[in-house]
Amino acid sequence: MSILQVQNVNKSFSGLRALNNVNLTVEEGHVHAIIGPNGAGKSTLLNCFVGRLTPDTGTVTFNGTSLVGKSPHEINQVGVARVFQTPEIFGDLTLLENVMIPTLAKRDGAFALNAWARVDGERAVIEKAEHLLEDVGLADKRDVLANSLSRGDKRRLELAMCLVQDPKLLLLDEPTAGMSRADTNATIDLLKRIGERGITKIVIEHDMHVVFSLAHKISVLAQGTVIAEGKPDDIKGDPRVQEAYLGGAHL
Numbered sequence: 001m002s003i004l005q006v007q008n009v010n011k012s013f014s015g016l017r018a019l020n021n022v023n024l025t026v027e028e029g030h031v032h033a034i035i036g037p038n039g040a041g042k043s044t045l046l047n048c049f050v051g052r053l054t055p056d057t058g059t060v061t062f063n064g065t066s067l068v069g070k071s072p073h074e075i076n077q078v079g080v081a082r083v084f085q086t087p088e089i090f091g092d093l094t095l096l097e098n099v100m101i102p103t104l105a106k107r108d109g110a111f112a113l114n115a116w117a118r119v120d121g122e123r124a125v126i127e128k129a130e131h132l133l134e135d136v137g138l139a140d141k142r143d144v145l146a147n148s149l150s151r152g153d154k155r156r157l158e159l160a161m162c163l164v165q166d167p168k169l170l171l172l173d174e175p176t177a178g179m180s181r182a183d184t185n186a187t188i189d190l191l192k193r194i195g196e197r198g199i200t201k202i203v204i205e206h207d208m209h210v211v212f213s214l215a216h217k218i219s220v221l222a223q224g225t226v227i228a229e230g231k232p233d234d235i236k237g238d239p240r241v242q243e244a245y246l247g248g249a250h251l
């Protein structure tokens, strides 16, 4: 069953066609990778899914609900969460506080920081946040300020902040960018474990090791157009992809 349908999406920036009639279907529970060379339109497409951009034409439907014209907050409320290339965390709060914030925001609609007093009594919220920190391997740092984390840990923290919202669809924009090979492999394992919960994921990624380790299906964008789509093995051998993506090099 599909969870996200993208039909005939177009987006231009002052004459530049960033997305050209993009069609995409994401199956529930799958990891769907979107790959392509720099400037292919991957981030533009993701931004159309989360309400940061509105397509000029076309439809984006999540679980039967149109996302076009909805605000990022509204889209988040229907179950779509995004992990950014540059982690969006609160540096001067502890890890535990960081993970608690999205839960409170989701529950109250608008989060007010003076709500901390109330939060003290909220054992369930604290326990959920603690579990998530454990899941991403940061439990021992729960009372540390987020500013002091390494880049890899900041990304893990942001992932926990997304997961605490119980998203149905998780969008990951280059989740391993700038990571060492060891951190990259740890992130692959972590994302596989999250996969066991049945959360659907869309991953934009340049690292083919990550893509082929995780993806059930891959869509290849080049100059705003989907030039190929299929299972990892099909994509690996597709000459159009090798030509467009790596200038003829082998994936």
Ligand SMILES: Nc1ncnc2c1ncn2[C@@H]1O[C@H](COP(=O)(O)OP(=O)(O)OP(=O)(O)O)[C@@H](O)[C@H]1O
Pocket: 013, 016, 018, 036, 037, 038, 039, 040, 041, 042, 043, 044, 045
């Ligand atoms: N806000 C904007 N204003 C003008 N042009 C833009 C804007 N955002 C993206 N573009 C252009 O649209 C095209 C697609 O950009 P996009 O960032 O979506 O590509 P990408 O595939 O994500 O690239 P990368 O892998 O380098 O992140 C590029 O030519 C880019 O310069």
